[in-house]
Amino acid sequence: MSKPAIGFVGLGAMGFGMATHLVSEGYPVYSYDVFPASVQRFQTAGGIPASSLRESAEGKLFYVCMVASAPQAQAVLFGDEGIVQYLPHNATLLLCSTVPASYSRSVADELASRGRTDIHFVDAPVSGGAKRAADGTLSIMAGGPDSSLQIARDLLQEMSAPSKLYLVPGGVGAGSNMKMVHQVLAAIHILGASEAMGLAAQLGLDAQSTADRIKSSEAWTWMHENRFPRMVEEDWNPGASALTIILKDAGIITTSARQAHFPTPLCATAEQVYISAVLQGYGSKDDSAMVRQYYPHPLKDVTPSSAKEDPEAATQLVLNLMQSVNLVAAAEAIAFARSLGVDMAQFFELVSDAAGGSKVFVTRGLEMIEGKIGAQAPTGTQTLDEVVSQLEKVVQKARDLHCPVHLGNAALSVLLIAKGKGYGGEGSTSVIQVYP
Amino acid sequence: MSKPAIGFVGLGAMGFGMATHLVSEGYPVYSYDVFPASVQRFQTAGGIPASSLRESAEGKLFYVCMVASAPQAQAVLFGDEGIVQYLPHNATLLLCSTVPASYSRSVADELASRGRTDIHFVDAPVSGGAKRAADGTLSIMAGGPDSSLQIARDLLQEMSAPSKLYLVPGGVGAGSNMKMVHQVLAAIHILGASEAMGLAAQLGLDAQSTADRIKSSEAWTWMHENRFPRMVEEDWNPGASALTIILKDAGIITTSARQAHFPTPLCATAEQVYISAVLQGYGSKDDSAMVRQYYPHPLKDVTPSSAKEDPEAATQLVLNLMQSVNLVAAAEAIAFARSLGVDMAQFFELVSDAAGGSKVFVTRGLEMIEGKIGAQAPTGTQTLDEVVSQLEKVVQKARDLHCPVHLGNAALSVLLIAKGKGYGGEGSTSVIQVYP
Numbered sequence: 001m002s003k004p005a006i007g008f009v010g011l012g013a014m015g016f017g018m019a020t021h022l023v024s025e026g027y028p029v030y031s032y033d034v035f036p037a038s039v040q041r042f043q044t045a046g047g048i049p050a051s052s053l054r055e056s057a058e059g060k061l062f063y064v065c066m067v068a069s070a071p072q073a074q075a076v077l078f079g080d081e082g083i084v085q086y087l088p089h090n091a092t093l094l095l096c097s098t099v100p101a102s103y104s105r106s107v108a109d110e111l112a113s114r115g116r117t118d119i120h121f122v123d124a125p126v127s128g129g130a131k132r133a134a135d136g137t138l139s140i141m142a143g144g145p146d147s148s149l150q151i152a153r154d155l156l157q158e159m160s161a162p163s164k165l166y167l168v169p170g171g172v173g174a175g176s177n178m179k180m181v182h183q184v185l186a187a188i189h190i191l192g193a194s195e196a197m198g199l200a201a202q203l204g205l206d207a208q209s210t211a212d213r214i215k216s217s218e219a220w221t222w223m224h225e226n227r228f229p230r231m232v233e234e235d236w237n238p239g240a241s242a243l244t245i246i247l248k249d250a251g252i253i254t255t256s257a258r259q260a261h262f263p264t265p266l267c268a269t270a271e272q273v274y275i276s277a278v279l280q281g282y283g284s285k286d287d288s289a290m291v292r293q294y295y296p297h298p299l300k301d302v303t304p305s306s307a308k309e310d311p312e313a314a315t316q317l318v319l320n321l322m323q324s325v326n327l328v329a330a331a332e333a334i335a336f337a338r339s340l341g342v343d344m345a346q347f348f349e350l351v352s353d354a355a356g357g358s359k360v361f362v363t364r365g366l367e368m369i370e371g372k373i374g375a376q377a378p379t380g381t382q383t384l385d386e387v388v389s390q391l392e393k394v395v396q397k398a399r400d401l402h403c404p405v406h407l408g409n410a411a412l413s414v415l416l417i418a419k420g421k422g423y424g425g426e427g428s429t430s431v432i433q434v435y436p
Numbered sequence: 437m438s439k440p441a442i443g444f445v446g447l448g449a450m451g452f453g454m455a456t457h458l459v460s461e462g463y464p465v466y467s468y469d470v471f472p473a474s475v476q477r478f479q480t481a482g483g484i485p486a487s488s489l490r491e492s493a494e495g496k497l498f499y500v501c502m503v504a505s506a507p508q509a510q511a512v513l514f515g516d517e518g519i520v521q522y523l524p525h526n527a528t529l530l531l532c533s534t535v536p537a538s539y540s541r542s543v544a545d546e547l548a549s550r551g552r553t554d555i556h557f558v559d560a561p562v563s564g565g566a567k568r569a570a571d572g573t574l575s576i577m578a579g580g581p582d583s584s585l586q587i588a589r590d591l592l593q594e595m596s597a598p599s600k601l602y603l604v605p606g607g608v609g610a611g612s613n614m615k616m617v618h619q620v621l622a623a624i625h626i627l628g629a630s631e632a633m634g635l636a637a638q639l640g641l642d643a644q645s646t647a648d649r650i651k652s653s654e655a656w657t658w659m660h661e662n663r664f665p666r667m668v669e670e671d672w673n674p675g676a677s678a679l680t681i682i683l684k685d686a687g688i689i690t691t692s693a694r695q696a697h698f699p700t701p702l703c704a705t706a707e708q709v710y711i712s713a714v715l716q717g718y719g720s721k722d723d724s725a726m727v728r729q730y731y732p733h734p735l736k737d738v739t740p741s742s743a744k745e746d747p748e749a750a751t752q753l754v755l756n757l758m759q760s761v762n763l764v765a766a767a768e769a770i771a772f773a774r775s776l777g778v779d780m781a782q783f784f785e786l787v788s789d790a791a792g793g794s795k796v797f798v799t800r801g802l803e804m805i806e807g808k809i810g811a812q813a814p815t816g817t818q819t820l821d822e823v824v825s826q827l828e829k830v831v832q833k834a835r836d837l838h839c840p841v842h843l844g845n846a847a848l849s850v851l852l853i854a855k856g857k858g859y860g861g862e863g864s865t866s867v868i869q870v871y872p
Contacts, residue, residue, distance in 0.1 A: 251835055258828045261860075263852035265701075268845050275840045276712070279732060296715060392694045399687055404711045409704050410846075416699035417853065420872030424697075436856030 003027040006155070007060035007083070009053065009076050010097070011038035013240060014126065015066035017133030018096070018159055020045045025136065025158055032056040057083035062155055063093050069248055070099040077107060084116060092120040092152050096140075099125070100252050101173035101180065102259075104143070108172045120148035123172050124156060125179035127186075127354050128164075129226065130240050137161035139354045141182070143174030166350050169343055180253055181337035181347060184267050185356030187250040188329040188407065189223035190287050191270040195407050196224065196322045197231060198294020199394075200302075202403040203314040207232050207299035213315055219322035221358040231288035232299050239286020246287050247274040253336075262339055262436060266325070266332050269410040294404055317394045321408045324391040326360035327428055328411040333361075334368050335435030344369050367429045377427020384431060385424040388415050439463040442591070443496035443519070445489065445512050446533070447474040449676060450562065451502035453569030454532070454595055456481045461572065461594055468492035493519035498528050498591055505684055506535040514546060520555070528556040528588050532576075535561070536688050537609035537616065538695075540579070544608045556584035559608050560592060561615035563622075563790050564600075565662065566676050573597035575790045577618070579610030602786050605779055616689055617773035617783060620703050621792030623686040624765040624843065625659035626723050627706040631843050632660065632758045633667060634730020635830075636738075638839040639750040643668050643735035649751055655758035657794040667724035668735050675722020682723050683710040689772075698775055698872060702761070702768050705846040730840055753830045757844045760827040762796035764847040764867055769797075770804050771871030780805050803865045813863020820867060821860040824851050 008019045008031040016038065022029050023046045032050040033039050043049045050056035053076060057063060063083060067073050073095060077084050087093065095104060104123035111119055122144035132138050140160040142149060149167050157165050168174040196219075200210040211228045214220060230239055250271040257264045273293060282289055291299065304311065333356070337347050348369055352362050364381070372378060391412050398405040414434050423430035444455045444467040452474065458465045459482045468486040469475050479485045486492035489512060493499060499519060503509050509531060513520050523529065531540060540559035547555055558580035568574050576596040578585060585603050593601050604610040632655075636646040647664045650656060666675055686707040693700045709729060718725055727735065740747065769792070773783050784805055788798050800817070808814060827848050834841040850870050859866035 254835065255832060258832060258848075261824060261828075261852055261855055263849045263856060265846070265849035265853075268849060269705075271835075272840050272842050272845050275835070275838055276729065276842075278838055279730075279840065293712065294715075388697060392697075396691060396694060399690065399707075399711070402711055402714055404708050404715065406708050406712075409708050410701070412694075413699045413701035413704060416697055416872075417701075417870060419697055420699060434853060436852075 004062055005030060005060050007056045007063040008066070009033065009056055009083070010066035010068070011042055012066070012068060013130040014133045016042065017130050018064070018066060019047060021134055021136040022158060023047050030056050030060065053081045053083050054086050057086035059088055061088060061091050063087060063091060064096055065094065066096045068097065068245070070097070070103040073097050073099060073103070078110060084111065084114065084119070087119060090118050090120070092122070092148065092155070094122050094124045094152060094155065096124050096126050098179055098183070098249055098252065099176055100256055101176040104176045105173040120144070120151050121172060122148050122152045123175040124152070125175055126159070127179065127182060129355065137164070139164040139166070139350060141166045141168050141175040141178040141350065143168045143170055143176065144172050164353065166346060168346065177340050177342060178347065178350065180256060181333055181340065181342055182351055182354060182356045183249040184253055184264065184333040184336055185329055185351060185358070185361065186223060187246055187253065187270050188266050188325065189221040189356065189358060190227065190246050191273055191290055192221065192322060192325050192407055193224040193227045194231065194288065194290035195294055195405055196318050197228065197299060198291050199321060199398055199403050199405060200318045201295040201299055202398070202401045203309070203317065204302060204304065205311060205314055205318065206304050207302060210315060210318060214319065214322065217319050218359045219319040219326070221322070221326060222355050224322070226355070227288040230286055231291050234298055236286030236289040238284055239288065241287050242284055243274060243277060243287045243289065244283045247271065247278060250274060257336065260339065262336055264332055264336060265414055266328055266407060266410050269406050273406050317397055320390040321394045321405065323360055324387055324394070324415070325407045325411045326358045327364055327387060328414050328431055330358070330361045330365035331368060331432040331435060334365060335432055339436065364429050368432050373429040373432060374423070374426045377429055382428045383424070384415065384418055384426055384428045387428045388412070388419055388424065391415065440498055441466060441496050443492045443499040444502070445469065445492055445519070446502035446504070447478055448502070448504060449566045450569045452478065453566050454500070454502060455483060457570055457572040458594060459483050466492050466496060489517045489519050490522050493522035495524055496527065497524060499523060500530045500532055502532045504533065504681070506533070506539040509533050509535060509539070513543060520547065520550065520552060523555060526554050526556070528558070528584065528591070530558050530560045530588060530591065532560050532562050534615055534619070534685055534688065535612055536692055537612040540612045541609040556580070556587050557608060558584050558588045559611040560588070561611055562595070563615065563618060565791065573600070575600040575602070575786060577602045577604050577611040577614040577786065579604045579606055579612065580608050600789065602782055604782065606777070613776050613778060614783065614786065616692060617769055617776065617778055618787055618790060618792045619685040620689055620700065620769035620772055621765055621787060621794070621797065622659060623682055623689065623706050624702050624761065625657040625792065625794060626663065626682050627709055627726055628657065628758060628761050628765070628843055629660040629663045630667065630724065630726035631730055631841055632754050633664070633735060634727050635757060635834055635839050635841060636754045637731040637735055638834070638837045639745070639753065640738060640740065641747060641750055641754065642740050643738060646751060646754060650755065650758065653755050654795045655755040655762065657758070657762060658791050660758070662791070663724040666722055667727050670734055672722030672725040674720055675724065677723050678720055679710060679713060679723045679725065680719045683707065683714065686710060693772065696775065698772055700768055700772060701850055702764055702843060702846050705842050709842050753833055756826040757830045757841065759796055760823055760830070760851070761843045761847045762794045763800055763823060763864055764850050766794070766797045766801035767804060767868040767871060770801060771868055775872065800865050804868050809865040809868060810859070810862045813865055818864045819860070820851065820854055820862055820864045823864045824848070824855055824860065827851065
């Protein structure tokens with residue numbers, strides 16, 4: 001059976017991988033990008049170049065929009081040369097960009113107001129990075145009417161791993177909401193990876209062996225494992241994931257949270273540090289360059305001989321920092337997701353196997369989701385007081401070294417507020433009670 | 437009546453002013469400093485140079501220690517050449533450095549263990565800046581046994597303004613605790629001044645006219661008024677108050693707060709930004725250089741023509757930012773002071789007329805101290821919801837401009853946690869209920 005023609009716009013790091021993967025699966029893919037060089041590179045990779053948005057859309061029953069932001073999507077869809085006017089009757093339109101759910105819903109509204117309810121519109125943000133995009137093994141969170149999801153399903157499945165296509169209940173916008181609450185963890189863990197390695201460097205610890213310990217410990221995050229090689233090689237000009245991308249996602253989160261008057265202290269702290277780094281000129285660099293906010297030299301320049309104390313005790317400080325931050329990050333993401341009415345079982349399944357994943361999320365996070373807080377906390381797990389005590393030592397040590405620990409500090413404030421409310425003797429999952 | 441000889445150590449920005457003021461009041465002041473050039477300058481100003489700690493102490497019935505930190509004080513007092521061994525019987529020893537209360541108490545203990553209970557020891561940290569030091573109009577917070585305070589009183593009064601000598605009940609350490617809780621406000625307001633002016637610049641507002649508006653509004657802080665001239669003139673090499681000084685004070689606060697497991701989210705956020713600036717090389721510069729963390733160019737380069745929106749509305753955003761931050765700062769300082777058993781009436785009186793003062797502190801702060809929160813809030817004052825709504829607009833606008841607002845963001849998190857606990861409809865003073 002011959003594959004349908006696909007229209008495509010947005011050949012950035014992610015989009016290029018997605019589009020070329022579809023080409024390799026036998027689809028005729030007609031792609032446009034504002035940068036002619038990207039279109040040329042796409043043609044070299046076997047794709048069909050489109051010289052205009054119109055050319056990319058006319059006659060295409062399937063269309064994928066993978067531009068970088070909602071304003072770009074708005075121009076692509078509804079601008080003077082917007083594709084909606086050129087899409088054929090009953091076309092399926094996938095918006096794979098990460099955008100606010102409110103924007104996704106506004107697209108559905110605008111399609112209706114333009115008399116294009118025939119278009120099957122699905123908001124389908126993706127996660128997993130450029131490599132998975134090229135492999136067709138992304139995580140995809142798709143929201144839309146059931147009929148649209150059924151029509152879009154095969155194409156979505158081509159771009160995602162077998163178990164990583166999430167059809168999110170709730171209609172258009174539900175995919176974007178799911179992506180957003182996933183990105184709460186991503187935005188915190190990306191900075192957390194740099195914060196941990198920066199503190200390790202200030203402690204005189206060897207970067208590689210510290211990273212190995214993190215990987216095999218309860219402190220593991222997907223982001224740390226993914227970012228560490230670029231961080232240590234300083235492969236960040238431009239690197240695989242520009243700082244401005246996660247800053248944009250953080251902005252979607254904090255803007256949506258403010259609209260709901262929901263506190264996201266950790267994610268908002270991360271955003272402030274990202275904004276500060278942009279002000280220093282790091283916007284176009286890979287987000288693993290955030291390590292410079294914590295340690296002013298290459299991690300490779302740290303020699304164990306400069307260790308200022310017992311390396312094992314110092315390593316434990318780094319692990320404790322990450323575990324504490326990951327705990328509060330899990331609480332923040334879960335509380336925010338719950339407040340938005342997100343399907344929590346699906347949220348847990350998705351995060352556990354995606355870029356927002358952490359060991360702490362699959363243990364303490366699951367307990368939070370299952371309501372195992374307070375007296376229900378499993379015996380043997382740490383109390384909130386114990387986490388507070390560990391994190392206080394980390395923050396104090398960092399302070400003595402004049403090393404910033406923005407996230408560790410913000411997490412400690414949240415934990416101390418929880419302790420002040422009387423949850424200190426309870427399981428550490430009680431920290432979620434600080435959130436509405 | 438002839439004035440007694442005074443031994444003195446520590447001729448930094450503050451100490452030099454204090455020592456030369458005592459000289460001008462007719463005291464024979466024998467002063468030592470690790471920098472011979474400072475001693476020379478002191479001699480030129482009419483003081484008596486001491487070539488060693490021993491020379492500064494021998495035969496002096498009154499001794500003032502004004503070094504920069506507890507470790508320096510420890511060396512001066514009890515090191516190999518420490519002054520305690522040289523002070524005569526029944527000498528009065530004033531420790532005017534800003535140190536943790538626990539350190540002040542350890543000095544009293546060490547005097548006892550060395551058999552020098554004859555020494556009248558008073559912990560007497562000061563506030564007010566170099567100019568007031570030189571004028572003898574500092575605020576001084578003195579703690580010690582009543583008998584010691586009586587003996588020290590005349591000398592303390594020489595260095596302080598008539599109404600600004602606070603004899604703090606509670607013995608040795610009480611003065612340091614009072615200084616510490618005052619510095620919660622100082623540490624927040626110093627950064628707040630830069631944050632407000634940085635945002636103003638990003639909004640395209642003229643610095644001088646914005647500062648004038650702040651001065652005449654409810655957003656006024658002593659620190660903004662004091663720092664603005666140096667900020668706009670970039671008079672910060674070295675400037676009057678090095679970043680490392682307020683960083684040290686912030687460290688005393690957050691370290692003491694952690695020991696008491698007390699959350700100080702705003703002050704701890706300020707500390708993280710100070711640490712980050714030190715990492716960027718700003719340690720020796722005046723703390724008004726923190727404006728560079730928010731705006732990368734001189735404030736004077738902002739021209740009204742670059743204004744991106746209605747200047748009046750933009751100015752209101754800046755005022756709202758400061759008022760919101762000052763509100764949470766007041767709550768944080770008051771809650772922390774209360775937890776330490778500080779005399780709240782004295783704390784209010786002191787702060788209202790010292791470097792930690794703000795318009796918000798003398799209005800909303802007084803209401804918090806008097807328990808006028810919740811249903812007791814005066815009619816006509818803003819609700820917590822109203823403050824949240826105003827601050828959300830500021831943070832969103834700053835976000836859109838890619839301008840950091842570290843304090844505004846942290847204050848919003850605290851306010852949103854309070855709102856989440858159900859205090860939204862109450863008076864804004866209810867924010868203090870987030871704190872233990």
